[in-house]
Amino acid sequence: MPHTRPTTHTLHFPELDRSITAQADESIFQSARRQGLRLVGACGGRGTCGTCVVRVTEGRVDATPASAVSDSAAIGPNPTHSRKKWLRACQIHAHSDCSIEVAPRSLAPVVRAEADTTGVPEMLALDASVCSHDITMPAATLADNLSDADRVLRALGQSNLTLDLKAAQALSPLLRKQSNDEHWSLRVRQRGQELIDFAPRASRTLGLAVDLGTTNAAAFLVDLETGARLASLGIENPQTAWGADLISRINNAVRSDTTREELRASAVTAINALAHDLCHAVGANREQIVDAVVCGNTAMHHLLLGLPVVQLGRAPFVATARGAMDLKARELGLSIAPGAWVHVVANVGGFVGGDHVTALLATQNRWQSCRTALVMDIGTNTEISLIHGGRILSASCPSGPALEGGHISCGMRAAEGAIERVSLEDGRITVRTIGSLAPVGLCGSGVLDALAVLRAANIVNARGRLAADHPDVQELNGQRVAVLAPGVHFSQDDVRAVQLAKAAIRTGVDMLLQDQGLHEQDIERFIIAGAFGAYIDITSGIAIGLFPKLPMERFEQVGNAAGLGVRQMLANQSARVRATELAATCEYVELSTRSEFQKVFLHHIGFPS
């Protein structure tokens, strides 16, 4: 046999029960990200945050003294004793197959229900699509040699059910394993008129809800027999390798069918990794997941489903399909029960997708009694719905990642060492970090605070210029920066990025109000959804003009409503019907092509005086 040099290595993570491949030219951090491994990396692999810490227990990597991290930084005050060094995953490359241990602090946490902050497991109203039946039947004999499927139907007392092909392929050996000489027993999963899965009697009945965001993919494991949320996990969407925002990814997909396929596979990989890790954390296996619901914006939706995006990325911005879809999970490549279906949440239009529909669904009891309400989900794309007079007008604003700390010079994700609050004491800038550690960078809530403080202190003027004469302002690499803490600054470019983001969002709000002939003071309830939205300081948001100046009691920060909505849809069929109706009720408003857009946008680019 001719010998060819392998260009990939296998990285094994025994504690996580996962193996991934490492390409020759990528860091271990990049390999992990590409394959949905839940390794934290707040700075995105730039080597600045020191959060992606691993220890190589077997195999060779190109570690240097610069890639090393101290024990205490890696794992806190109680280091284990090992001669293996802790290393930054983003600074090392595998030179052989490796076994790797991830520092506990560097693992994105699977939040198990019993360890939830509230201590009370969330119980969802249950009306599941899939029900389980436990049956026992006499074993086949010459005198009673019905087909196995007919025997199951007889035991169920039903006759007009269809049979999933993959379930059928597994049935006969499974029946004979779950048997004694006289009786066979089985757990049967039924979805509508179809038998989708057969399992041993003790098998659990689980569901997976997925919120596939542009930046983060979050998933939730639900017990479909009780309605209990068992565990939650969020990881970075590995599609980020093809661009932080939708338009970059669409452009990449349009340029090459191979890339489009890579983006599709990448989303599938993320969901499969989430399902794996959630099941691993609760001692289940992925074949016990018998139902799934996925929501995402229109671009995420199209890329995941392998739908073309070329027509989505250019005027008149047309989706291939908008309605809810029920697909065999295996058609999408999801590794759950072979016969399981996945419900893909309906989109609204433009880029306003199923994740906004689920946010509307989860907040419905908050807005439906109001005369006028607004639901906003702030993210890389910000979706806004204005609800008034029986209508829901919805729009999407390309706000970019700046508000979440992305593409900001010292930006990072919300992790230990991230500046989350900024204030002014005695005229000087003071900061608070997550975990009260030495400041490493700036996360989203810190970005808003920083700018509000800079503005309040007049370090930034009404047009967004950094003042030259403040002791906390310096010149760095040819531009002015406000120094927030040693090594962490906020630059003139960062100010501009936030200005563009907040102007885009505020323009969306204004134009929807205009369309309904309303004024911002008419908004009775201003609902801010999204994980990021939960942490921001509303006062700071008003101060920089991100939000209109309304009485504080009108604002509600409801956290990850999209996640709650998709869980509700997983547990409850009528929630699926309601979501589909909501999506059809929403009227999509395309802002970018409106003649007045530019004018309103310029009006909001500066700061309130």
Next chain:
Amino acid sequence: MPHTRPTTHTLHFPELDRSITAQADESIFQSARRQGLRLVGACGGRGTCGTCVVRVTEGRVDATPASAVSDSAAIGPNPTHSRKKWLRACQIHAHSDCSIEVAPRSLAPVVRAEADTTGVPEMLALDASVCSHDITMPAATLADNLSDADRVLRALGQSNLTLDLKAAQALSPLLRKQSNDEHWSLRVRQRGQELIDFAPRASRTLGLAVDLGTTNAAAFLVDLETGARLASLGIENPQTAWGADLISRINNAVRSDTTREELRASAVTAINALAHDLCHAVGANREQIVDAVVCGNTAMHHLLLGLPVVQLGRAPFVATARGAMDLKARELGLSIAPGAWVHVVANVGGFVGGDHVTALLATQNRWQSCRTALVMDIGTNTEISLIHGGRILSASCPSGPALEGGHISCGMRAAEGAIERVSLEDGRITVRTIGSLAPVGLCGSGVLDALAVLRAANIVNARGRLAADHPDVQELNGQRVAVLAPGVHFSQDDVRAVQLAKAAIRTGVDMLLQDQGLHEQDIERFIIAGAFGAYIDITSGIAIGLFPKLPMERFEQVGNAAGLGVRQMLANQSARVRATELAATCEYVELSTRSEFQKVFLHHIGFPS
């Protein structure tokens, strides 16, 4: 790049628009058979019949003078002028990639409707599952930017239809190709509440009916807009490489999952090859096939569907599933329209499968008015149904391939040179061959005739012994043989094989009659279905005891009723309902485990005096 020697070559057949692979150790005939290429080979590749004739126009093979065939033998009296020799495909191996021409006589014919023997195209009663709509719609604009799927639904005037994923993936580019600036047009295929396919306006709407037999696979192309049968084609089932009979194939599949997968893939390859050749013959393409129906016996059914067969091959002989199934054709690996479904005909029980159900369906008007009727489909497995008193009792007899000329010392398939009739003139054996050519072997109808004649002349006695003292009997390789023609004989072993086959079938008939308390004279109509059954001489069949001695007018030879039935089901949804009802009505009778089986069988092993 290291160079590795390829172990396979590509064989290209330009006229057939097909390319296949040749493994290093297989003859070109074997490669062709394995991949469903419609190359005739009456003797099955043993090199005796000279019917698998090809010419290698490019590339290298290991031709010797012994593999050559004369022009006239290959293609008849009008040879084309070429320096390339005609060769027996079973005697040559590819030593490079090749381009190959098949002699016209060596191609299993695609029978086009207009060239049918009757001259009248068959028109099936039409109530198709799939209907086509031609729609035109305004092109998307910023003011009217519905999703493409919603636009199609609006043009159809419908809203609650679902969308096949593969169809959805193709929709947006197709719409924009079928367009001018203002309007888009499209042909939409609907099946029930699902849109399964989108195509250009002029696209044809075709259906494929498949009778997947143990020995032969036959397929029929039907125009689903008119109900016309367009073309028919039969090839050998390539699974034959794993055994001529069901039990051999099941045993092979049970021994190895790899083999089971090969058997599955092999059946899929056969159907895809049939679809390709049928479409090629009528100038269509496979993506225009938007519906399919497949029938086969229970083992063919399980192997095609990837269902386990271990429990089918041993007592109590239990199928995994028996009922009709509707599956996405792509789940089975069928290369037709990506969104098409395939209806898999319900089985009865044991090995009595959907092919017998379709035979019952197609002959229903012949038997339903009778007090007592019998439907028999003679093949490698022979299925028998006895219809009486509102009940249908069905059984399967492992008759083996002998009656069709298989596993007979000089047996061959019905092709030129095959002895099809045998008679006695002046006490000496006389034969007639297909095409009146020099005798090469003996096909099925010839086998029955030969034995009847040998028996009538008392060359074979009532117990099946060949006489020693007849001038047409010789010793050959240690056993007695009756010489039918120069080089073609019928051996003592052949007599035994036919005895076993006819005894098995006759035992089945007897035991079904017993179960209903009937006598063979009660059979008012004895319907013989199947391509082979159409050609046999009933008198010979009675003479050797294959059939009971009934008045000749009670027998009806109806030809390939299974093929007609599966075509009816393709064209007509209510025929699918009727077939499913028929399958459920049939009561399967397991003969082999009955205590009286052996006694009845031994009673029938000899010949009538």
